[in-house]
Amino acid sequence: MHQDAMNMVRSGLRARIDALAAQGGTIALPNICEQIDRIRHDACAYGLEPVARIASTLETALARNGLGPVILSYLDVMRDAVECEDNSPEASTAFLASLSLRLGH
Numbered sequence: 014m015h016q017d018a019m020n021m022v023r024s025g026l027r028a029r030i031d032a033l034a035a036q037g038g039t040i041a042l043p044n045i046c047e048q049i050d051r052i053r054h055d056a057c058a059y060g061l062e063p064v065a066r067i068a069s070t071l072e073t074a075l076a077r078n079g080l081g082p083v084i085l086s087y088l089d090v091m092r093d094a095v096e097c098e099d100n101s102p103e104a105s106t107a108f109l110a111s112l113s114l115r116l117g118h
Contacts, residue, residue, distance in 0.1 A: 022059050026052060026095045034088045042080050046072065052091070063094035063105040067112065086115045 033040065033048055040048075053068035071087040090112045097104060 019059070022055070022061075023095050026055065026061070026064065027092060030088050030092050030095065034085060034092075037085075038080060038082070040080075042075065045080065045084070046075055049075070060100055061095070062100050062102065063097060063108045064091055066105045067091045067094055067108055070109065070112070083116060087112065090115065 029048065029052055033045060036045075049068050049071050053065050053072065056062075056064035056068060067087060067090055071084065071091070074083070074087065090108055093111075094104075094108045097108075
């Protein structure tokens, strides 16, 4: 039963990430910040540390740089993290490193 509940959580997070990605540049900055914060909060609540850390990093990027096409890279990596069963600190580090490579930092 626990696995079924986590599958539902992961499915819901995936759907929310996909909805943000589909809106592309048409979403207002306050709205995307609110949605990312909710995703971060829910990921924390369910122990999905890699998702929460990527969401937090995206929130920081949005605060510094505003909206831009780079958010799609964050959302792609966040979607990958949702799919991953490993929620360890090492997995978080690996996903953040992947994001850094995508962004060229």
